Each structure stands twice: as C-alpha cells, then as structure tokens.
Amino acid sequence: MENAEIEKTQEDEKFTKIKALAKEAYRFLDQGRFKEAKERLDILLDEDPSNTYGLVGLGDYYAKTKQPEQAIQYYRKCLSGDTTNKFSLMGLMNAYRDLNSLKRIIEVAEEFHHITITDASILSRVADAHRKLKNFKESEVYYMEALQINPNDQYVIVGLGHLYFACQRYADAILWWEKLLSSQPNNIKILTEIGNSYRKIKDFDKAILYYERAKNLDPKNFFALYGLAESYRGKKDFKTAITHWEKILESDPENKLIINRYADSLRGLGNYDKALECFNKILASGDDYFALLGKAAALRLIGDLEKAEEIYLGLLTKSPNDPRPALELSDLWDIMGKKTQAIKLLEDLAKKNPSNEAIRERIEYLKD
Template sequence: MQDIKEMTKTAYKFLKQRDFKNAYKELMAAYDVDPNNTYVLVGLGETLRKQKRFDDALAYYYKAYELEPTNRFAMLGIGDSYRGLKNRDKALDIWLKYLKVNPRDYSITTRVADAYKQVGDLHAAEKYYFAALEINVNNKFALMGLGDLYYKQGNYSTATVYWEKLLKLEPHLINILTMLGNIYRKKHAYEQAVGFYERALKLDSENPYAIFGIADSYRGNRQYQEALEYYDKMKIIDPKNPKIWTRYGDCLIHSGKFSEAEEAFRKGLGVHAGKYGWYGIAKVRELEGKVDESIEILTNIIAEEPEDERPHMIIADLLMKHYPDKVGTYVEETLKKFPHFTHLNHWFTEAMMHQFEDDVEKM
C-alpha cells in the first residue's frame, strides 16, 4: 500500500492537470489512512473548490483550519470558497485573520480592498489598496481597483493617475484604455481621448466602446468628417441606438447636409420616439429658413413635456434672431407659467442687456 506522501503527491499531480476525479480518488484514499492530515484536507478542499462545490470544500478547509489555525492554504481556501458563494462578509473575516499571520501578502490585501469596495465601505477599501501598493508598488490589481474606486466616486483626475500607471505595466487592457478615453472625453480633452481610443482600436478594431468614444470625441472637437466615419461604423454595430442617429445627424448638419441629417434624425425617431430627433429636425428647418416650422416642432415638444426648459429657450432664441419684437412677450408669458426657469430668465436678462448696449452704440 502506498504511503500518504506518495498518494498526495500523485493526487496533486492530477489536480494540476485538472483531473479532479482521480485527484479526489487519491486524496480520499489518503484521508482514509489519516483523516487529520492537513495537507490531505486542503487538497480535498482544493479539488472540490475548483469544481465550484464550495460548501463541500469548506468542510475540509475548516477541518484543516481547526487542526492548524495558521495554515495559510486552509485560510485562503476558506476565503476563496466564500467568495465563490458571494458571501463577502465571511470571506472578509477569514482574509483579515489571514493578514494578521501573513501581513505582507499583497494579493490578499488587494482582495480585502476589493471586498470592502463591493460592500460600499470605500474608506476601508482605499486604506487596503494603499497598503497593498506599499508592499508592491507594481500591484496591477490594486492600481485597477483604486482607479475604479475613484472613477465611481466621480474623482476622475485621481482615477486617471492610477489607471495610467497600470497601463505602463499592462498596456493592452482595452477596458482601461476606453475608460481613460471616456474620462478625457468628459473633460473635453478630446485629443487625449482620441489617443486612448485609438490604442484600444489597435487591439480590437471592432470594439464598440472605442468606436463610439472616438466618434463622439471628434464631434466634440468639431472634426465632423472624422466623426461621421466612426458613426457610420456604429450604425452597423448598433442600429437601434437612437443616440447614434441623432449625433450622426448633428454631424451632417455641421457638414451642411441638411436632407441627409433629417433622414438620420427620422431613423432615430423610428427606433425611439424621443424628443432629441425632433430637436435635430427643428434645427434643420431653421437652417433651411423655415423658422415657423421649427417653432411649431418645438411647440409640439413642449406640449409633451411642458416642464422641459430647453425647447422654451430654443424658441426664445429663434424669436430673438428672427422676430425680436415677439421675444419679450413670449419670455414673460413663459416665466409666468414657469417661474423656476432660471436659465431662461438669465438668458433673457443677458440678451436684453446686449440689446441695450447695441442700441447705445448706434446712438
């Protein structure tokens, strides 16, 4: 009969090959010989955990842990099993005990930070991410986690610091490249955003997040022809997204292609009967010199959503440009109905001030 050492050696060889059936068979044979052998108990836990039999695995890990409370493999197995069961509280409990014994293990320190972030304790998460980086400044998972933590808090500038450090270590992370592109796009740093999206597209030329992001960045930077090229790709990838059609239409307006722009807006309305397509068509009508039709479209939007301040402001602006004698009455009547329209009130005050200054200049 083989001794336990040989049986466990054979079992771990099977385990490494992911031959769980034979690994389990060898380990159970060893268990029958010595049910208190922690090496065998941990091996059984590993074999079962890797098959996602987390509850069964825990029984063996806990037995090893009770026999040897500082057994790092038993503690790690317990933590990973609870993580597999999505029981973060119990995973955290054992990981924190583990770190008292193994305080320099930055991978588990990072897992603790991740767990705290997932349960919403962001202060504790930040503390453990920093601790992990003190142990290993090049800890990629801690850099990723910190970037994600700050991003979700809206602290985009700090998020970029950690994600850009991460990219120096791992330059092929498409999701981080696109997220950085998104951050710079939100900050209107369009050229930097394009740089990150282009890097993502070199890795995956069909990545929809990078394609949409680069299209939007070119649009924000008023490079409408370049934007149209990428929106054309997005129309194929996601034809039922009305946002793509309205932004595509906006680029066509700025390119002087009014009929094509209206067609794009109407396709967007065919997907989703929202107001943004109508805003686009109203703009087309204005540029075609059909101001009354533009105002009529905006009035219809107001009929559907009277509390939306934007169409009121657009009408006021159209009246100021084309029917200046009517704008005062329109704004006054609108503000009587909606006194909380602070943007309209401010806009009208500014417009009247500029009008007064122009009149003085002409005297």
C-alpha cells in the same frame, strides 16, 4: 524499536500516497478534468480527513465548478484547523465574490486579520470589495497597505486606477494606469481606461491618442471605437464621430446605445431626417427614454414644434425629477412664445433641484 520503525515506514508511505494524490488532483484541476480531480481528492480525504491540501483542493473544485456555497464549507473547514492558511482565505473571499457577498469578504478579512495583513493579493480583494460598495476611503487604505507589501502588484495598481476613476480623481487614475502601461505598452484595456480618464476631464485630444493606440492593436475593439466616437463628439467633430459609430454598427447593428449616439451625431451634423430614422428604429421595438429625448430635439430643429412638445410633456410625466426634458421644453416654449409657462416649469423644477446651476441660469436668461 522494531514496531516504531514499522509505524514510521507506514506513515512515510501514507504521506507519499497523499502527496501524490494531491499533486495529481491539482494537475487535473488546472486541466479542467474535474471528475478525475474530485476522485483523487475524495481518496485523499478518506486517508486524512483534515489534510489541508485536500480541503483546499475540494474548495477549489467546487469553486471551479460554480458551486461557491460548497466551496465555502471546505475553505472554512480548512481554516478551522489551519488558521494561517492564506490559500483557503483567498478561496473563501473569491467564493463570496462569486456570490456577490461583498460585505462577507470584508468580514472574513477582519476575522482572519492575521493572514490578511501579510498578503497583497488578499488585501487587494478587500480593497476591491470596499470600492464596489463605494467605501472609497477604506478601499484606498487597503490598496496602499497592499502596495507596501508588493509595490508592483498589477492587480493593486489596476484597482487603484478604478478607485480613483470612481472617485472622479481622474488625474490620479491616469497616474496609476500609466504606471502599469509602462510595463504593458500594448495592453488595450489600460489604453482605453486612460482614454476614458482624459475624456472625463474633457481633454479630448489626449483621449484620442490613447484610443487610437488601442484601435491600432485591435481595429474592431468596441471600447476604443466608442471612446474615439465620444471624443470627436465632444470636440463637435460629428463627421469623424459618425465614422466610428458606423464601425461599431457594422458588427453590432441593433445596439440601441450606439444607434442613439449615432443619431445624436447625425443631428449635430444637421442631418435631421436620418437622425429621426435612427430614433424611430429604436422606438419601433418599444419605449426608449434617450431615443425620445433625441427625437424631440430633432423634431424641434426641423420645426415640428407640436410633436416635440408632446414628447417632452410625456417624458416629464415619466421622469418629473430629470432636468433634461424640462430644460429642453423650456427652450421650445420660448420659441413657441410660451415664456411664462417655461419660467414656471423651471421654477418648480428648481425647488426640487436647488443646486442645479443650469436651471437657475436658464430662468435668469428667460427673465431678461
């Protein structure tokens, strides 16, 4: 009896020591004091090699120090002894996500299905992986299962917004973004996502309302300014679009995408010379497909038809299946009196793009 009491006392002391080590290690992990955390975890596992707190803790240590392969080993070891440990499964999925191994996330979710179906956060990880792999139907199923467990899980709601946006179901995306916005009215990312959705359906006025709300919260926010500029460009209000492009260029003057958009707006406003300056600035640092398209269009508008033709022909050689340079060149050749060449060019392109209505309509126009 006395020996049993001694053994129990020793076990209690060991448990107390392990508990204290685990608590201290996790506190150090949260503080980013990784060396101290690992020291405690190593001592803990020396005391009890199969301790789940120690195995998950070392998995977290390796995950936080950007060593996902080692993290996977410890999460796996934990799950081999504790097949219901959701913290290990979540860590395992996150490690595979860091390795961009989306298919492995789905595989381990199926392997530990008995855990997966009980936790909204785990279900949302699987849904995210399917979404990024463009398995949209499967993604929706997992998100909806997660919602049944936790109807207010913000990560699930965010995921649904991204899913429906990717599926081009913009009204559904807006529905879920708005649900989240009702509890987070000053969330800039959500405001710009709703703006993006309205812009996709060409409801530019509503898009502008949300982008403005985001800009009021952060006047230099790239996505708010970009959305505003694109929305006004969509409304053909190039003057207002230009003011927003210029705001972005104040802090990012070498951004080729923005310079291209800015130049397009200048061209839309009729300021062809300044637009050409912008396109030439981009091209000075190397070839740029969109800058060449824009430059050719600007040259056509100022009447330099031969130079515009030369650029379009070069673009057709580089990207023979892209209809944009062919359509614009057909317009140019119509102006230059080369209608027969224009029709042949588009007819050849139509064979490669039989469902493209713009090509078909342009052929019919040229033949009238």
